[in-house]
Amino acid sequence: MTDDGGEVDPEEQEFLRLYGPWQPWEVAEAVDALKGIDSPWWVAGGHAIEAFTGVGRPHDDIDVALFVDDLPALRSHFAGRFDLWSAGGGALRPVTDTWPDLHEHSQQVWLREHAGAPWVADLVMSERRDGAWVFARDPDYAVPLGDATWVDDAGVRFLKPEIVLAYKAKLTRPKDDDDFAATWPLLDERARGWLRDVLTRLYPDHPWHHRMSAPAEPVGRAGQLVRLREATLADAVLVDAWDKPAAQSEFNDFGLPPPDPLAEQLAHGRRMVGSTKGKLLVERCADGVLLGDVGWHQVSYGPNPESKAVNIGISLVREVRGKGYGAEAQRLLAALLFDLYRDVVRVEASTDVENLPEQRALEKAGFSRDGVIRQAQFRRGGYHDMVVYSVIRDDLPRG
Numbered sequence: 001m002t003d004d005g006g007e008v009d010p011e012e013q014e015f016l017r018l019y020g021p022w023q024p025w026e027v028a029e030a031v032d033a034l035k036g037i038d039s040p041w042w043v044a045g046g047h048a049i050e051a052f053t054g055v056g057r058p059h060d061d062i063d064v065a066l067f068v069d070d071l072p073a074l075r076s077h078f079a080g081r082f083d084l085w086s087a088g089g090g091a092l093r094p095v096t097d098t099w100p101d102l103h104e105h106s107q108q109v110w111l112r113e114h115a116g117a118p119w120v121a122d123l124v125m126s127e128r129r130d131g132a133w134v135f136a137r138d139p140d141y142a143v144p145l146g147d148a149t150w151v152d153d154a155g156v157r158f159l160k161p162e163i164v165l166a167y168k169a170k171l172t173r174p175k176d177d178d179d180f181a182a183t184w185p186l187l188d189e190r191a192r193g194w195l196r197d198v199l200t201r202l203y204p205d206h207p208w209h210h211r212m213s214a215p216a217e218p219v220g221r222a223g224q225l226v227r228l229r230e231a232t233l234a235d236a237v238l239v240d241a242w243d244k245p246a247a248q249s250e251f252n253d254f255g256l257p258p259p260d261p262l263a264e265q266l267a268h269g270r271r272m273v274g275s276t277k278g279k280l281l282v283e284r285c286a287d288g289v290l291l292g293d294v295g296w297h298q299v300s301y302g303p304n305p306e307s308k309a310v311n312i313g314i315s316l317v318r319e320v321r322g323k324g325y326g327a328e329a330q331r332l333l334a335a336l337l338f339d340l341y342r343d344v345v346r347v348e349a350s351t352d353v354e355n356l357p358e359q360r361a362l363e364k365a366g367f368s369r370d371g372v373i374r375q376a377q378f379r380r381g382g383y384h385d386m387v388v389y390s391v392i393r394d395d396l397p398r399g
């Protein structure tokens, strides 16, 4: 029995007895441990899915990948700190001066501090051919590493989600199905096409095929005055201009660099809508003119998943303010978020105590004023008091 009363899988018990315990790194620990290494590395597996979808999931391990010809660099990076063991086919052999290479069945390197310490990482040693990353399941597919990976806001490189799914397709454990369900709706057409092709070639009878043939459902919601919709390539010029620091209103100016250009983000298979954050454009129903955007991100009021809420924000271009668009856009967004995220019971918005138009717009949108949080936001060189508003699921009309 485990501490929480669950049965221990006998296979897992035997694994532990033979190889010793695991205490895998979190992504931040991997970043810390690999800081300064002069070889590219990237995170694959479940952590890469979580980073892309924003959907939290349990992790048994962390899959960090490097090129196999960087093994000597890896060794010298960890010298004196971690032992490297070449792992595969059930066999483990230390990577030492006597055996500097991986053993013949190995494509992985396990890492631990010493023989009495738990294993912390399973490093996948990936093939590099003519400088390109090679897809191990289909070695004809080789592309520059930049095309097989993406980099998050913190600078951590992750394997693209469609490639992670292509690896996972071989196994189809329940957690792989969950990863597919969380990822597929967020993939763009290019990424979907790639995954469809690969699975058709490698696993023609795969159960994911029928789920992949369903049409993509763009996220959006229409009201009387405005419609919320996902951005497309055609919106790139306008959206990038709005994201420029100089275009920010006094209430949205955080002195941060703009995000990557929209075209670049779409080209890397990212949709603007995820489970923990997203952005939609606000378009006028009457003539299709774009008025601004709304965004959201998940916030947490406790360490358990039930304590999450969604915080929203909005920005409309100056000329169209004061015509009721902001109120309707935020009312539509709150309703949409409750539909999209079935487990969320609170949608909130906070705004500067001096931002009276936004406070009025939120009230018109059906939000209730929760109170003032003092000195909560730093903008333009000073801390500002914020008013917090919220709408909770029970506030919505039934149906």
Ligand SMILES: CC(C)(COP(=O)(O)OP(=O)(O)OC[C@H]1O[C@@H](n2cnc3c(N)ncnc32)[C@H](O)[C@@H]1OP(=O)(O)O)[C@@H](O)C(=O)NCCC(=O)NCCS
Residues within 6 Å of the ligand: 249, 251, 252, 292, 313, 314, 315, 316, 317, 320, 321, 322, 323, 324, 325, 326, 327, 328, 350, 351, 352, 355, 356, 357, 358, 360, 361, 364
């Ligand atoms: C805040 C914002 C989204 C509101 O959108 P909007 O379309 O202008 O809002 P609405 O027209 O629906 O409602 C604004 C209300 O504020 C009122 N208002 C405007 N200026 C006001 C002022 N100085 N004092 C009090 N109320 C004011 C308007 O009269 C209107 O209320 P009414 O319909 O009862 O007359 C928009 O003004 C904006 O993008 N501002 C810049 C970015 C921003 O501040 N974002 C929020 C950051 S947290």
